[in-house]
Structure formats: C-alpha cells, structure tokens
Amino acid sequence: MGEHNTGNRATQWMSVTGQPLDLGLRDSGFEGQxxxxxxxxxxxxxxxxxxxxxxxxxxxxxxxxxxxxxxxxxxxxxxxxxxxxxxxxxxxxxxxxxxxxxxxxxxxxxxxxxxxxxxxxxxxxxxxxxxxx
Missing domain, CATH: 3.30.200.20 (Phosphorylase Kinase; domain 1)
Known part of the structure; x- marks a missing residue:
C-alpha cells in the first residue's frame, strides 16, 4: 500500500502491518539500487x-x-x-x-x-x- 504525500515530503510506502517501509528509491527512479x-x-x-x-x-x-x-x-x-x-x-x-x-x-x-x-x-x-x- 502506498501513500502519496505532496510538497517536499517523499512518497511513503507502508507494509501490510502498517509499518513504514524504506525501499531505498529516493532520487533513483524505478531501478532502485x-x-x-x-x-x-x-x-x-x-x-x-x-x-x-x-x-x-x-x-x-x-x-x-x-x-x-x-x-x-x-x-x-x-x-x-x-x-x-x-x-x-x-x-x-x-x-x-x-x-x-x-x-x-x-x-x-x-x-x-x-x-x-x-x-x-x-x-x-x-x-x-x-x-x-
């Protein structure tokens, strides 16, 4: 489940348990790492x-x-x-x-x-x- 934030805040992805996930995708596009x-x-x-x-x-x-x-x-x-x-x-x-x-x-x-x-x-x-x- 994703949650799109506006402004200077990055998109926040949540796990099925509701915990925030750091996918390491900041400024790297769809390729990630x-x-x-x-x-x-x-x-x-x-x-x-x-x-x-x-x-x-x-x-x-x-x-x-x-x-x-x-x-x-x-x-x-x-x-x-x-x-x-x-x-x-x-x-x-x-x-x-x-x-x-x-x-x-x-x-x-x-x-x-x-x-x-x-x-x-x-x-x-x-x-x-x-x-x-």
Missing part, C-alpha cells in the same frame, strides 16, 4: 529453461565476463511486478556462500521499465555443448 542492463554486452546465449534464458555477457565498465539470467515474466505477471518465485530465487542465491553455488553479483533491469529483470552471476565455463541439438 539495480543497475541497468545496458551496463552489459550480451555475447551469446548459453541456454534456456522454464524460468528464463541465460546469456554470457561482458560488463562494459570492467570487461569482466558474467552470466546473465533473464527472469521469465509472463504477460499476466507483468501487471503485478516481478514474480514472487523470482524474488525468492534472487534472495536465496544472494544469501548463499558456498563453493558449489554460483554467486549472484547483482540484479539488472531493462533500460525503460521493469519489464526485463536479470540476475548477474559469476560466469563458470561449461564442459561440453551448452545447447545440444
């Missing part, structure tokens, strides 16, 4: 599954090669924002720290709206053909 997907150059597609498409990409600023997992958002989900399953996956993977789990470095969003959401992950070289025929 996410980077823009334009910060990355897609090099090639690595694979595709039920929940998204994975690309090999290069960070335009550091030249580091990363994996980008584009979160699949259906047309009906798009009206309600980012699917809870995607938020859960991002949250869990960001909280893990294990040698056998790829790190989620960041979250990137589309250049114009939240219609594209990507998990920026460490890139791990694959063994074999990444897209079997």
């Amino acid at each position: 996410c980077v823009s997907i334009t910060s990355y150059e897609k090099l090639n597609q690595l694979g595709e599954g039920t929940y998204g498409v994975v690309y090999r990409a290069r960070d335009r600023q550091t030249s580091k090669v990363v994996a980008l997992k584009q979160v699949r958002i259906s047309a009906e989900e798009r009206q309600n924002g980012v699917p809870i399953t995607a938020l859960r996956e991002i949250s869990i993977l960001r909280s893990l720290n294990h040698q056998n789990v790829i790190d989620v470095i960041d979250v990137a969003v589309g250049a114009h709206a939240m219609d594209e959401v990507y998990m920026v992950m460490d890139y791990a070289e694959q063994v074999g053909d990444p897209m079997p025929r």
Whole structure:
C-alpha cells in the first residue's frame, strides 16, 4: 500500500502491518539500487529453461565476463511486478556462500521499465555443448 504525500515530503510506502517501509528509491527512479542492463554486452546465449534464458555477457565498465539470467515474466505477471518465485530465487542465491553455488553479483533491469529483470552471476565455463541439438 502506498501513500502519496505532496510538497517536499517523499512518497511513503507502508507494509501490510502498517509499518513504514524504506525501499531505498529516493532520487533513483524505478531501478532502485539495480543497475541497468545496458551496463552489459550480451555475447551469446548459453541456454534456456522454464524460468528464463541465460546469456554470457561482458560488463562494459570492467570487461569482466558474467552470466546473465533473464527472469521469465509472463504477460499476466507483468501487471503485478516481478514474480514472487523470482524474488525468492534472487534472495536465496544472494544469501548463499558456498563453493558449489554460483554467486549472484547483482540484479539488472531493462533500460525503460521493469519489464526485463536479470540476475548477474559469476560466469563458470561449461564442459561440453551448452545447447545440444
């Protein structure tokens, strides 16, 4: 639930319990603390599954090669924002720290709206053909 204040006061968002929420969105637009997907150059597609498409990409600023997992958002989900399953996956993977789990470095969003959401992950070289025929 949101509450729009006028004047010099910022928009105040409230939780379902009525407590004020600090979403960290002051003066940062819809992206919040996410980077823009334009910060990355897609090099090639690595694979595709039920929940998204994975690309090999290069960070335009550091030249580091990363994996980008584009979160699949259906047309009906798009009206309600980012699917809870995607938020859960991002949250869990960001909280893990294990040698056998790829790190989620960041979250990137589309250049114009939240219609594209990507998990920026460490890139791990694959063994074999990444897209079997």
